[in-house]
Amino acid sequence: MFTVWIDQDLCTGVGVCADICPSVFALGNDGLAYVTADGAMTDRGQVDPRHLDDLVDAAEACPQECIFIEIEDVVDPAA
Numbered sequence: 001m002f003t004v005w006i007d008q009d010l011c012t013g014v015g016v017c018a019d020i021c022p023s024v025f026a027l028g029n030d031g032l033a034y035v036t037a038d039g040a041m042t043d044r045g046q047v048d049p050r051h052l053d054d055l056v057d058a059a060e061a062c063p064q065e066c067i068f069i070e071i072e073d074v075v076d077p078a079a
């Protein structure tokens with residue numbers, strides 16, 4: 001799983017993230033982007049790895065650079 005979070009202090013609500021990755025992002029009534037992947041509208045949530053490509057595309061396209069991805073459970077192949 002991945003954790004994605006949005007720094008809503010920087011978000012301008014343009015909605016590029018929701019256009020690129022609607023499975024993970026949506027705009028709220030307050031005009032800010034939210035993470036919706038785990039069923040709630042929060043600024044941080046768990047995301048299934050199958051959304052990773054779209055998630056990275058959205059983070060790269062965000063004009064405010066306010067989408068952050070935390071990768072968990074990294075396995076060291078040398079271990």
Ligand code: SF4
Nearest residue numbers: 011012014015017062
């Ligand atoms: S693309 Fe970035 S600035 Fe635009 S709504 Fe999404 S998180 Fe906010």
